[in-house]
Amino acid sequence: MTNKLHIKSYSHIKRQTVSVNGNVVFKGDDADFPNFIKSAYKHLKTSYSKFFKMDNLSKLAFLAADTLLMHESLSEEENNIALILSNKASSLDTDRKHQKSIENQEEYFPSPAVFVYTLPNICLGEISIKHKLYSENSFFIFDRFNAEHLYLYANNLLQNNKAEKVLCGWVDFDENSYEAFLYLVESKGEIVHNTEEINRLYNLL
């Protein structure tokens, strides 16, 4: 089973560029992340009103996932696609915003809309809600991109029939530094699923 698994497709969002399978699908000219991701969302015709309520990390993960999943023939009822995402900064960007809103006792007005994003795995929920994924999902924090861990976990899920496909990757956001690399593992595809290929694709752009 392990040898039959493939990386069917992959996406990158970094340096003001969104690409799918190595092909640039959007290039922005605004270095500011909120403006860039809004332009990308509109350009890619992603239709999801809740997008604008998400924090930066969720917007990054959501759009990177959407660019891949929009090409899949997904069911409107339920899809058995597991999610395994990872990053280094956890939800630090939003944690800082929340901290700022509670550090002054005289101006103590924590925002519920900010607070709900003070966990990195919330972005998995956003992706799952949009694409009707009722499957396994996990979010890991690593010092660096960890292809081996993602490889082993995805293999395990697919070998044990816990999912039909696994969307894996790295979505990291801290201040205005951002990077997303997601890839879809399943039986179909031309790229062999192994750590060498995962690392090669991660470093592609």
Place this chain on the structure above:
Amino acid sequence: MSELKEELKAKIIEQLNLEDVSVEEIADDDALFGDGLGLDSIDALELIVMLDKDYGIRLSDPKEGRKIFESVQVMADYIDANRTK
């Protein structure tokens, strides 16, 4: 009162991140939840914080919000009668 309603509409759009909605598109009597602007439970909590922060109104029971946040008109009436700042 008219000024307050316009102010509320602008704040709702900005603080609840309602992309592609303008002040002109929100009628005074439009429902804010359900079929109206489609706000959700987190938005309701955000509006409760806004009442406290901007108008000095602290709701002791979040369920009160259900009635107060019915529309911009109802919100404005409530704020006008209860504001402390």
